Every structure is written in C-alpha cells, then in structure tokens.
Amino acid sequence: MIKKIEHIGIAVKDLGKSEILFEKLLGAEMYKREVVESEGVITSFFKIADQKIELLCASNEDSSIKKFIENRKEGIHHIALHVDSIEKEVKRLEKLGFEFISTTPKKGADNKRIVFLHPKTTNGVLVELCEEI
Ligand code: ZN
Numbered sequence: 830m831i832k833k834i835e836h837i838g839i840a841v842k843d844l845g846k847s848e849i850l851f852e853k854l855l856g857a858e859m860y861k862r863e864v865v866e867s868e869g870v871i872t873s874f875f876k877i878a879d880q881k882i883e884l885l886c887a888s889n890e891d892s893s894i895k896k897f898i899e900n901r902k903e904g905i906h907h908i909a910l911h912v913d914s915i916e917k918e919v920k921r922l923e924k925l926g927f928e929f930i931s932t933t934p935k936k937g938a939d940n941k942r943i944v945f946l947h948p949k950t951t952n953g954v955l956v957e958l959c960e961e962i
Pocket of ligand 1: 836838907909
C-alpha cells in the first residue's frame, strides 16, 4: 500500500549553497546530511511537518546525479512514495505493467530500503518507493 509522498528529491550542483537557499526558503534547518556510497550521492534533508525535501549532490564522477544535471540541469529529480512493503508494491505494480530500474531493494538515505520505477512507464517521472528499515 502506498501511504504518502515521503519526500521530493532535488538534484543540485553545490550542496552547501543549496542548503543555505532551502533553509531560507523553508524557514527550517537541514536536519541530516548523509552520504549514500552505493548511489554516488550526498543527501541533505529538510522537514516540514512530516514531509521532506531531499537535496542530492554527486559525490563522484560516475554519479547518476552528475549525469542528470549534465542532461537536464538542476531541478526535481524524483518523487518518493512511502510504502508499507516494497516487495508487495513491486509485485502489484509489475502486474499493472510498470517497469523498474531494479526490483532488488537497495539501502537508501534516511534509514530506508528503496527501489526506483523506470521513468519510461511513469510519464517521465522518476518514482522511488521507500520503506522504513
Ligand atoms: Zn529519495
């Protein structure tokens, strides 16, 4: 079951500058910075009530965030949906014809297991499913 929009991910070039910008915009302080080695990203999290914004910055040359910014510039990178069970949702969505970048959950930032749907089956939007560990 999809419970809510957990966060919106935004790809940025300069994490320090963007943290200051989003602190001003939201009137809230960044509460967590976390490196996700497997994805080649450094993330920063902001919270408004129980909704979050995740800033994503490339941590190496092969990072998908670096490629994303080269191709599409900075901006909204993905929408993350909070699910109670990734395995159940993967099964449900595959039955409906959705495709995944990988159906094997990875460890994401902020204590989550995550998978991504392929944007070609979601109107060009990269959708992340995340489950609390
Ligand atoms: Zn995310």
